[in-house]
Amino acid sequence: MAEADSDLDLENDEAEWPAEKPRKYDSGAADLERVTNYAEEKEILSSDLETAMSIIGDRRSREQKAKQEREKELAKVIIKKEDVKLIMNEMEISRTAAEHSLREHLGNVVEALIALTD
Template identity: 60%
Template structure:
């Protein structure tokens, strides 16, 4: 019998004559068999809880307080910026050079304390 005459049938080597040529065939070992049992125990069930109206009211109140605080801070900042004196020529220069709306140009110029060079640099960054 030649080696070419041997064939592999169902994991067993057989010769062309149908004789068994006994060679041990290694079986593939599953790597993660131990985890399969653990996965069967896992479910997506979560116990439902009731949400009380007090919890909802507390959350809504907290959100409302945060919004009102942010609004108050924004108004205070705008009031501080309104006190800054700016030149109309500077505003016109920024509008012309940067091609932006007047409100944006005035705001940026006020944020930069009326310094037109700083405002232009801030707008290009």
């Protein structure tokens, strides 16, 4: 009778454990999901990059246009040759830098010199 009880115990133990499924193809779906997610993220990042680049390009073109307009306005300012020579000699800078400083300060030599010393 002891043998019969031990046989029953073995049979009960086997009944509690489910049969193992082959795990050969289980990871394939997870791998495919990871690859798909990676591709989608890369696609999103590239579209974000394109959008950012176009925004930066637009901003640069606007800044360039504003700079050109500012230069046109400054070119209209009348400056004296003596003032340009004075600033060139005192500050030891090029003619274009001296002219630019004078034009920015509407021909006022004192303001141009002060701005150059700051």
